[in-house]
Amino acid sequence: MMHGWAGRILRIDLSKGKITEQETPKDLRALVIGGRGINSKILYDEVSPDLDPLDPRAKLIVGAGPFVGTLVPTACRGTVTHKGPFTFAFCDSNFGGFFTPEMKYAGYDHLVVEGRSEQPVYVWIDDGHVELRKATSLWGLDTLTSFREIEDALGDREVHTMLIGPAGENLVRTACVMVDYWRAAGWAGTGALMGSKNLKAISVRGTRALTVAQPKRFEAACKKARQMMINGPRTPLYKRYGRLSNIESLRHRGGDGVENYRIPDMPEEGFKTFNSENIRQTIYTHREGCFNCPIGCGHSFKVKVNGKHIHASKIEYAPAGDVKALGIYNPEFLATWVYEVNKWGLDTTGTQNVIAFAMECYENGLITDKETGGIDLTFGNEEATLAILHKIVFREGIGDILAEGTNLAATKIGKGAEKYAMTIKGARLHLDPRIGWGLMLSHAVASRGADHLKGTPWIEFWDFAAIKDENLGQKLFGHPKSIDASTPEGKEFTVKWYQESKGIIDSLGFCAGQDSSTSFEYPGHAEMAEMFSALTGHEYSAEDLQLVGERIYNLEQAYNVRCGLRRKDDSIPERFFDKSTPTSKNAKIKTVDRATFEKMKDNYYELRGWDVKTAIPTQKKLKELGLNDVAKDLKELEHE
Amino acid sequence: MKIIKVNPSRCTGCRSCEIACSFENLGECNPSRARIHIISDRIRGINLPLVCQQCRDAPCKAACPTGALGEDPETHAVIVHENKCIGCRQCVLACPFGAIDVYQDMGHSFKCNLCHGTPQCVEACEEDALTFVEEVRENRDKNWHIAEILQKIMQAKDADSGPDFSGDTYSEWKKVV
Numbered sequence: 001m002m003h004g005w006a007g008r009i010l011r012i013d014l015s016k017g018k019i020t021e022q023e024t025p026k027d028l029r030a031l032v033i034g035g036r037g038i039n040s041k042i043l044y045d046e047v048s049p050d051l052d053p054l055d056p057r058a059k060l061i062v063g064a065g066p067f068v069g070t071l072v073p074t075a076c077r078g079t080v081t082h083k084g085p086f087t088f089a090f091c092d093s094n095f096g097g098f099f100t101p102e103m104k105y106a107g108y109d110h111l112v113v114e115g116r117s118e119q120p121v122y123v124w125i126d127d128g129h130v131e132l133r134k135a136t137s138l139w140g141l142d143t144l145t146s147f148r149e150i151e152d153a154l155g156d157r158e159v160h161t162m163l164i165g166p167a168g169e170n171l172v173r174t175a176c177v178m179v180d181y182w183r184a185a186g187w188a189g190t191g192a193l194m195g196s197k198n199l200k201a202i203s204v205r206g207t208r209a210l211t212v213a214q215p216k217r218f219e220a221a222c223k224k225a226r227q228m229m230i231n232g233p234r235t236p237l238y239k240r241y242g243r244l245s246n247i248e249s250l251r252h253r254g255g256d257g258v259e260n261y262r263i264p265d266m267p268e269e270g271f272k273t274f275n276s277e278n279i280r281q282t283i284y285t286h287r288e289g290c291f292n293c294p295i296g297c298g299h300s301f302k303v304k305v306n307g308k309h310i311h312a313s314k315i316e317y318a319p320a321g322d323v324k325a326l327g328i329y330n331p332e333f334l335a336t337w338v339y340e341v342n343k344w345g346l347d348t349t350g351t352q353n354v355i356a357f358a359m360e361c362y363e364n365g366l367i368t369d370k371e372t373g374g375i376d377l378t379f380g381n382e383e384a385t386l387a388i389l390h391k392i393v394f395r396e397g398i399g400d401i402l403a404e405g406t407n408l409a410a411t412k413i414g415k416g417a418e419k420y421a422m423t424i425k426g427a428r429l430h431l432d433p434r435i436g437w438g439l440m441l442s443h444a445v446a447s448r449g450a451d452h453l454k455g456t457p458w459i460e461f462w463d464f465a466a467i468k469d470e471n472l473g474q475k476l477f478g479h480p481k482s483i484d485a486s487t488p489e490g491k492e493f494t495v496k497w498y499q500e501s502k503g504i505i506d507s508l509g510f511c512a513g514q515d516s517s518t519s520f521e522y523p524g525h526a527e528m529a530e531m532f533s534a535l536t537g538h539e540y541s542a543e544d545l546q547l548v549g550e551r552i553y554n555l556e557q558a559y560n561v562r563c564g565l566r567r568k569d570d571s572i573p574e575r576f577f578d579k580s581t582p583t584s585k586n587a588k589i590k591t592v593d594r595a596t597f598e599k600m601k602d603n604y605y606e607l608r609g610w611d612v613k614t615a616i617p618t619q620k621k622l623k624e625l626g627l628n629d630v631a632k633d634l635k636e637l638e639h640e
Numbered sequence: 641m642k643i644i645k646v647n648p649s650r651c652t653g654c655r656s657c658e659i660a661c662s663f664e665n666l667g668e669c670n671p672s673r674a675r676i677h678i679i680s681d682r683i684r685g686i687n688l689p690l691v692c693q694q695c696r697d698a699p700c701k702a703a704c705p706t707g708a709l710g711e712d713p714e715t716h717a718v719i720v721h722e723n724k725c726i727g728c729r730q731c732v733l734a735c736p737f738g739a740i741d742v743y744q745d746m747g748h749s750f751k752c753n754l755c756h757g758t759p760q761c762v763e764a765c766e767e768d769a770l771t772f773v774e775e776v777r778e779n780r781d782k783n784w785h786i787a788e789i790l791q792k793i794m795q796a797k798d799a800d801s802g803p804d805f806s807g808d809t810y811s812e813w814k815k816v817v
Contacts, residue, residue, distance in 0.1 A: 070669045071659055098655070105672065144683065181682045209662075209670035219663065230766060288685045289654030294766040296652035300685045313685050 003213040004066035004536040005034060006104040010130060012123060014197055015056060015115030019130050024109045030538075031626065034109055035065030036092060036506035037552045039081035042112060043090065044555055044630070049562040053083040053091075053189075054171065054196040056116035062103070062162075062202070063110045065509030069101035069210050069291075071219065072531050073226040074511035076101055076291035078185075084448065085173040085189040086350070086405035087426040089563040090556045091448050093187035094506055095162075096290035097180045102160040105206025113199060122163070122201035124154065127208060135200035140166060142343045143178040150203055163201030164191040165345025167393045171195050173405040174350030174428075178342060182298070182313035183290075186347035187427075188448070189405070213537030221531040225523040229514045230294050232521045239287065241276040242299035243316035243513070248276060250321070250431060253461060254584025257432035259327045259379045260356040261422050261575060264432055264584035270329030279320070282331040288313060295514060303335040312338040321430060322352035326359070327379030340386060344393040353428035354406045355388055358398070360420040366413055373397045422573050425449035425565065433572050434589040436460045436485030441600050442495045445570045445615075447556035455499030455553075458517050460485035486588040488596050492604035500549030501525070507552060508532060551625045554617050557610070558630045561637065567615040570601060611638070641716045641775050644752075644759055646689050651769035653680050653687035657761035664760040665750075673743065675752040676761045676770075689769060691761070692739035692752035694718050700751070703734035708749070717754040725749050 002024075011020045028038050039061045047059050060082050067075035078100030084091025103111070106125050113123070120135040133153075138146050143165040151157050160180055168175035168191025175191025176184045194200070212218045229235065237245045250256060256266045266274065283303050289296030298314040312335045319338045323330075341348045361367045362377035369376075373391070375384045391399025401412050407426045410417040422429045427449025433440040438457040446454040460483050464472070473483040477497055479490030498517060505512050508528060516524030525542035533539045575581050576592050583590050605612045609621030616638060622631035655678055658671035666673060676691040698718050701709040708724035709731065711717070725748035731740050732749065740751040752759075754772075762772045 069659075071663050073656075101671075105670065148683070182685070207670070207672035209666070209668040209673070211668050212663075215663075215667050286649075286685065287652050288687075289652035289656075291654060292656045292659050293652075293654050294656065296654055296767070298652075311684055 001211065003211050004070065004532075005029060006064075006069075006107050006109045006208075006210065008108050009110040009112060010108045010125070011112045011114075012130070012132075013115045014113065014117040014121065014132070014199060017117075017132060019132075029066075031548075032552050032555070033065065033504070033507040033548055035063045035068070035077070035509050036079040036081065036094070036503065037065075037548065038110060038507075039063040039079050039092060040090070040552055040555050040559070042110070043081050043083070044559045046112075047083055049083075049089075049559065049564075051083060053085045053088060054192060056197070057114060058083055058193065058196075060113040060190065060193050060197070060199075061110060062100075062113075064100035064104050064108075065507050066109075066532065066536055068509035069104040070212065070535060071222045071292070072508075072510065072535070073222065073229055074290065074293045074295075074514050075509050076293070077506065077509045077511055078103070079506055080177065080185045080188060080190045082188065082190065082193050083563075084426070085192045086407065087449050089425065089448075089565050090559045091188040091427075093176075093185040093190055094453065094512070095177075095179050095183055095185035096293075096511065097160070097183040098291050099160040099162050099179045099183075099204065100509065101291045102204045102206045104210060105208050106204050107206065107208055111202065113197065113202075116196065117198040120198045120200050122150065122199065122203060125202070125204040125206075127206055138200050139169060142166065143345045144181065144343055146201065147178075147181050150201055154203060154205075156205060159203045159205045161201050161203040163345075164194045164199075165343065165393075167191055167345045167403075168195040169200075170393065170395050170403065172346065172392060172395070172403040173408070174347045174354065174403075175345055176347040176350075178345055182288075182342065184342065184347070186318075186350070187453075189347065189350065191345050191347075212535055214534045218531065218534035221527065221534050225527045225531060226294055228521060228523050228527070232514070233519055235295055238295050238297040238513070241280060242287070242297045243318075244276040244279055244299065244320055246317040247274070247279075247320055247324075249461070250317075250435070252586060253435040254587030255431040255435040256324065256584070257321075257429070258324060260325065260360045260420060261429065261432060261573070262360065262581070264434075264582055264587065266324050266329065270324065273331060274320075274324055274329035279331040279334065283335050285311070290511070293511065293514075297513065301335040301338075303332045305332075305336055310335060310339045312336075312342065318430065319348040322348050325352055325356055326385055328382055328385065330382065333382050336382075336386070340389060344389070346389070346393065349430055350405065350428050351389065351392065353422060354392070354402045354409060355385060357406050357409065357417075357420050357422065358388065358402055361413060361417050364420075366415050366417050366420075367398065371398045419574060422575070423450060424572060425569050427451065429573065432576075432584070432587070434576060434583060434587045434592065436588050437488040437600065438482075438485060438491040438494050440572060440589070440592070440597070441488075441491045441604060442498065444572050444597075445495070445601065445604060446499075447553065447560060450572075453502065453512065455495055455502050457483070457491075457494035457498045459483050459494065459498075462519070488600045491600055492607045495604060496607055497546075499553050500546050503549035503552035504528065504545045507548065547625070551627060554608075554622060554625055554627060555630065557615070558617055558622070558627070558634055561614075561616050561634060565615075567601070567605070567613065570615060572597075642754075642757075642772050643694060643775055643778065644691055644754070644762060645771045645773050645778050646691065647769050647771070647781075648686075648688045649769075650767045651678065651687040651689055652767055653678055653685070656764040656766070657689060657770060660760040660764035661752075664755055665753075673741070674761075675739070675741075675750065677738075687769075689761075690737060690739065691770075692718065692735075693737060694752075694754070699734040699736065700731035700740050700749075703730040705730060712753065712756070715754045715757050718751065719753045720749050720751060722748045 482490035
């Protein structure tokens with residue numbers, strides 16, 4: 001009997017209207033556990049790297065790890081994986097809430113959707129019963145209305161739904177999938193993929209049980225992890241400000257990146273209103289938690305716009321960072337922005353990135369009033385921001401170009417607009433990478449582009465005065481300088497470890513905000529291994545998990561390599577190499593020397609066991625990890 | 641007697657209580673069979689935990705044709721004597737809160753039994769939306785809350801003009817009452 005996993009993978013072919021099931025394969029579970037791991041493996045095995053991301057044959061993979069839906073605290077994280085509509089390579093996005101636990105209660109670890117329906121449809125999963133239902137009347141509705149309409153149609157207020165808004169329907173490449181009204185799988189542009197499949201939504205209701213191999217041991221391990229989170233040093237901050245507390249922590253490190261990163265710090269004036277305490281005082285109403293989370297960092301807000309109250313929920317750091325990146329320091333606009341992007345189904349940061357890009361183009365004369373339709377697209381202009389957002393959603397005028405995402409838009413605009421595209425591998429930047437060498441390296445080499453969620457070594461920002469251990473870097477990662485943000489030395493060790501650690505967390509279904517990457521007081525690998533062993537009955541040690549993490553990371557790199565990505569793509573925007581770009585006085589890195597940066601990458605590839613010239617994983621490494629089929633695929637590329 | 645006191649305004653809707661309940665009582669993870677449920681208005685994010693009220697004059701008890709529902713002598717919770725229960729669902733029909741269920745595979749009705757004195761839902765609630773308190777203490781928090789507001793109004797009293805009903809404190813008081 002299978003414990004922890006729900007046990008089955010649901011496959012839906014929208015072209016043929018065919019629905020099939022298979023058991024979650026034992027070898028896959030042993031190889032890459034579940035969640036992000038199995039998602040990535042399915043992507044690697046089944047989605048040809050030559051395929052256009054929005055081709056009908058492209059697949060949308062939704063996955064939940066073995067922890068999801070169980071007693072493990074914060075175990076609610078799901079992953080959507082597919083070929084990225086704007087990265088044209090591996091792309092995934094992690095989300096919280098209640099959808100994935102419900103999916104597992106319905107009996108499924110993973111959903112794999114392929115094909116294209118002729119008419120708009122949505123998928124209804126009711127325990128073991130699955131059907132495709134007409135969504136013609138839902139097409140064109142905003143996300144909030146669509147959620148309610150689906151619940152009404154199914155006659156059940158407790159279904160959990162993920163769906164797209166008009167942005168996804170119009171194939172805006174930065175469109176997200178909204179989950180349960182206010183949560184989003186935003187990162188990967190999944191909305192565009194669902195839109196291309198004529199798939200409006202997936203709704204699920206599950207009432208089945210997930211069993212546990214060793215209940216007593218499992219309960220003790222979960223209670224311990226839960227207590228660690230409750231007592232964790234950052235927990236009071238998360239409870240009071242949610243993720244908005246990152247506004248201060250980033251500012252103190254010089255990572256603000258205002259006005260498309262041309263200004264490093266938010267101005268003092270702006271910070272007076274746009275700090276987490278003031279945002280809380282101005283618009284905060286209450287807190288909401290994801291499934292089985294003792295912290296509950298999702299904060300809800302209310303503002304009055306044109307005499308009407310707008311409620312927006314689950315505001316975390318990303319939209320706050322976005323609003324200030326547009327040069328707007330108004331807490332009320334933050335709630336309006338979140339409400340608008342959520343309502344239309346857009347990813348907040350991806351959309352911000354393309355708007356900020358357009359604003360810099362406009363201010364430098366690459367786009368004129370004629371093209372914007374008279375919108376004064378300058379930084380800090382709230383009205384213009386909302387106006388251009390609507391144009392992007394409905395692909396009107398210049399919105400049609402911007403809806404293609406920053407990189408494609410830059411190519412279409414031409415005239416050297418590329419230099420204003422703040423992206424890595426086509427994916428948007430989220431903070432100024434010059435706050436630490438490890439962070440910079442992790443952003444450059446991350447498997448889905450400019451990414452703070454695929455292995456950023458947060459440890460380099462910890463307060464070491466409080467830890468009082470000079471040998472910590474040596475002890476943890478095998479290099480004395482590995483945890484020092486101000487030097488490029490030894491960064492490969494930290495980045496590699498964090499990348500693998502994140503792979504495990506995402507594969508198990510744990511929340512990355514409450515694990516030991518934030519502080520040792522939170523549950524780490526040892527606690528995860530204990531919970532995992534007790535839950536599934538398969539004994540895993542912390543080291544075993546780490547190996548799974550390494551496997552997943554190599555798998556994703558292998559897919560990227562087959563999509564044509566090489567060492568040169570692992571870089572940061574040119575702006576940060578340019579000595580004339582101002583640096584924050586708080587930042588650890590004043591200038592980025594290209595040779596130093598490349599040397600850091602050399603070390604990283606070497607440690608990874610990848611070819612230093614091309615960043616292709618070597619045969620030796622892949623075989624060592626048990627990825628023999630991948631090794632075979634990459635063999636011919638080896639002698640490039 | 642101790643009761644589970646619900647304070648909906650503190651509930652974050654995380655459903656930790658549901659999962660803890662199902663794990664304690666069924667040994668598995670299945671919130672749909674928990675004995676406590678959180679009903680959420682998801683648009684506005686309002687969450688209301690619903691659990692058996694352990695009614696003194698319990699409708700479920702009155703409706704039971706076989707006398708399968710009784711009282712735990714220690715916790716005074718309304719409990720199911722599983723050997724007497726025939727699974728006829730009369731209790732389900734009678735309960736105004738939807739706090740008692742019957743499932744085919746279990747064969748008998750099941751409901752909150754206060755986990756024999758240490759309710760796991762309460763243990764799992766980090767927000768104190770659920771607390772396990774003596775009946776007599778149930779309203780004390782509310783008393784204190786309103787008293788503090790009223791005291792503020794009274795302190796703001798001017799010698800001539802009487803209590804201050806104009807400021808923020810008054811509007812806060814109006815919100816409560």
